[in-house]
Amino acid sequence: MIDVILGLQWGDEGKGKIADYLTPNYDVVARFQGGPNAGHSLEFEGKKFVLNTIPSGIFGKNTLNLIGNGVVIDPVRLQEEISRIVSECPDYKERLLISQKAHLILPTHRILDAASEAAKGDQKIGSTLRGIGPTYRDKIGRSGLRVGDILENDFQERYRSIVSEHLKLIQFLGYSDFDLVSEDQKFFAALEFLKTHKLINSEYFINDCLLQGKKILAEGAQGSMLDVEFGSYPYVTSSNTLTGGVCTGLGVAPKHIGKVYGIFKAYCTRVGSGPFPTELDNEIGEYIRQKGHEFGATTGRKRRTGWLDLVALKYTIMLNGVDELIMMKGDVLNGMSELNVATHYRIAGEETQQVPANLCSASIQPQYKAFPGWSENLTHTHGFDAMDNTFKTYVDFVENYLGKRISVISLGPQRDATVTR
Numbered sequence: 266m267i268d269v270i271l272g273l274q275w276g277d278e279g280k281g282k283i284a285d286y287l288t289p290n291y292d293v294v295a296r297f298q299g300g301p302n303a304g305h306s307l308e309f310e311g312k313k314f315v316l317n318t319i320p321s322g323i324f325g326k327n328t329l330n331l332i333g334n335g336v337v338i339d340p341v342r343l344q345e346e347i348s349r350i351v352s353e354c355p356d357y358k359e360r361l362l363i364s365q366k367a368h369l370i371l372p373t374h375r376i377l378d379a380a381s382e383a384a385k386g387d388q389k390i391g392s393t394l395r396g397i398g399p400t401y402r403d404k405i406g407r408s409g410l411r412v413g414d415i416l417e418n419d420f421q422e423r424y425r426s427i428v429s430e431h432l433k434l435i436q437f438l439g440y441s442d443f444d445l446v447s448e449d450q451k452f453f454a455a456l457e458f459l460k461t462h463k464l465i466n467s468e469y470f471i472n473d474c475l476l477q478g479k480k481i482l483a484e485g486a487q488g489s490m491l492d493v494e495f496g497s498y499p500y501v502t503s504s505n506t507l508t509g510g511v512c513t514g515l516g517v518a519p520k521h522i523g524k525v526y527g528i529f530k531a532y533c534t535r536v537g538s539g540p541f542p543t544e545l546d547n548e549i550g551e552y553i554r555q556k557g558h559e560f561g562a563t564t565g566r567k568r569r570t571g572w573l574d575l576v577a578l579k580y581t582i583m584l585n586g587v588d589e590l591i592m593m594k595g596d597v598l599n600g601m602s603e604l605n606v607a608t609h610y611r612i613a614g615e616e617t618q619q620v621p622a623n624l625c626s627a628s629i630q631p632q633y634k635a636f637p638g639w640s641e642n643l644t645h646t647h648g649f650d651a652m653d654n655t656f657k658t659y660v661d662f663v664e665n666y667l668g669k670r671i672s673v674i675s676l677g678p679q680r681d682a683t684v685t686r
Contacts, residue, residue, distance in 0.1 A: 266523030267295075267475070267515075269508050271485030273581040275497075275535040277561070277568060278528040279593035279675060281305025284321035284484045286673075286683055287526075292479040293329045294322025295471065297514030298504040299486030300337035300370060300400070301346075302393040304561060308678040314350055318343050319361065320484050323354055333467055334366035335504065335514025337400045338412060339375075340455035363459075364467035365413030371424070372448035373431035374399040380440030392537070393564050401503035403427070412464055415456050468516025475521055483511045489527075489581035497624050500539025508585045527587035527669075529578055531595040531659075532604075534559050534568040542629045543571035543607045557597040572633065573606040575666050580620045582667060591673040592663070595656065596682075601638035604659075607631035608666065636662070649674065649686050 270287065272278035285307045288294055301317040307324065308314075316323070318338055320330040332338065351357060374396030381399070382392050392398060403409035408427060414420050428445075435443075474481055485506055490496045492506040504510065508525055512518065532553055535541045544550065550570040553559065559568035582590075598604055609616045609632040621627045639653040649657070664671050674684045 267471075267481040267483050267511060267517060267521050268524045268526065269483045269485070269511055269522060269585075270526045270528065271506065271508065271585060272488035273490075273527045273529045273578055273585070273587070273590075274488045274533055274574075275490045275539075275541070276486075276488035277304075277534050277536065277559075278488060278530055279306075280485065280528055281307050281316060281321045282593075282675065282678060282680070283526070283528055283591055283673070284482065285309070285324060286680055287482060288322040288325035288328050290480065291322065291325075291328060291482040293331060293471070293474055293481045294320040294325070295331040295333050295481060295483050295515055296320045296336050296486065297333045297483050298335040298506060298510045299502065300395060300397050301339050301342045302395045302397045302502065303486035304564075305484075305486075306678065309680045312353070313678075314353070316350075317346050319346055319350070322482065322484075323350060323357060323361065326356075329360050329362060331362045331467055331471065331515075332364060332367055333471075333515045334364040335510060336364070337368045337370050337397060337404075337504075338363070339370035339396065340459045341451050342370075342395075344455045344458050358462060362463045362465050362467065362470065363412055365411065365416075365464050366467065367412045368400055368404045368409045369412060369414075370396040370400045371410065371428065371431070372445060372452050373428050373435070374403070376435055376440070376443045376445070376448075377431055379442070380435050380438040383440060384438045393561075398503045399431075412459070415460065416464070471515050471517055475517070483515060485510070489585060490577060492584075495584055497539045500537065500625065507581075522586075524588045525586050526589050526591055527582055527585055528591045528593060529573075530593045531573060531598055532557075533571045533574050533577075535571075536561050536564070536566055536568050540624050540629075541569055541571055542577070542610065542631050543574045544569055545571045553597060557594055572604065572631075573663070574631070575606055575608055575663065576610055576618055576631075577620055579618065579667055582669060587669055589672040590664075590667065590669050591675070592660070592671050593675045595660075595674060596643055596676040599639065599643045603635055604638055605633035605635050606659075606663070608634050634662070643676065649684050 305316045322328040323330045377399040378396045487502045487506045491502045553570040611630040639656040676682050
C-alpha cells in the first residue's frame, strides 16, 4: 500500500520534518506533485537542510526516493539542491530516482512567471516566481518538455521552438528584466548533470514495488487549501495537492492508497495573496510570526499568521480522506494568556461550518471559541499525558471537533521533539 502525507492548510505545515521522521518505516518515499516552490525543512544532529524537489526520505540510508511524474523539475535548482545535501548523502545517486515523465521548468518559464506577476500589479497571485504555473500550463497545453526528452536527438530543436513562443508572450507583457543567454548556459549544463542520474519509467517502478510488498510513502507539497481544484482559487498552486493527486502524480490505482496522514499547525499561516479568514494582522500575529520563525523556507517571505481555522481544516480532512492527524508547532503558542480557534463562519448573517465556493469574495466573519493558554515550559520529554492540562484540553477539543485522532504532536523542528500518542 501507499501511505500519504500531506498538508491540510495553506502549506508550510511541516511536512518535511514528519516525512523524515516516518522514513525509517518505509522502503520508498515519493514526491507526487509540485516543484521547487516547495520548501521542506529538516533538522537533525545540529544540521538543517531545505529540500525543494528531492523527497524528504533522502537522509534515510536504506530508503529509495522517487521524484514522480507529477512533479515539475528545474534542473538548475535541482543541481543546487543536490550540492547542499551531497556531504550528508554521498550515496544519494543510488537512492534517487527521477521519472522520465516529469516536466521540465525552462528558463523562460521562470521569466514568464515574473512577467505575468508584474503585469498583474495589485492583483498578484503571490507566486514564488519559480516558473511552476507556466510549466503546468504548458503541460496541460501539450507543449511541455519532459525529463525523458533530454535523451532525444531533437531536444534542442524542440527547446528552441518552445522558447520562441515564450519570448513572444514575454515581449507582449512588456517584460525585459532577464538575460536568457546566461540562463540558457546554466540550464544546459544542468541537463548534462541530470543525465548522470537514474531516469526511469517511474510508473512501472512504483507498481513493481507494490507487487513486491514494499512500503511506500507519498509526500505532498504545498497545502490542501492551495489545490487547483478545491483550494482558494485563483490564489492557489497549479497542481493537485490532495490525496487524489497521488494516483495521477505517481501512476497508481486508487485501490493502492493506504493510510492518509494530514498535517496541520496549531495555528494557521499563509504566504502570498488570497483569502485568509482567521488572519491576525496585528501584534499577536507578529508575535506568532517571530516566535514561529514564519518566513518562507524557499523564498524568505513573511508568512501571514492567524488562529487555527477548524472549518477549513474539517473541509480538507474530508477531501483527503484523512485517517490520522499530526499537529505541528504547539510550542509556538507556549505562554500566551489566551488563544482562539474558529469553529464556524458567519456569512451574510448566517452561521455555517462549510467553506463557501466563493471563498475569495465572501465576507466571512469567523466565530471563535476561546481557550486559556498553556505554560512556557511545554516540552516533549515526558510524553503527552504529562503535558500541561490546558494544552491537553486544546488538543482534545480539536480532535472532537474534527472527529479524527491526533496521533503525533511536534514541539520543535528537531527529529526528537516529537510525541507519538
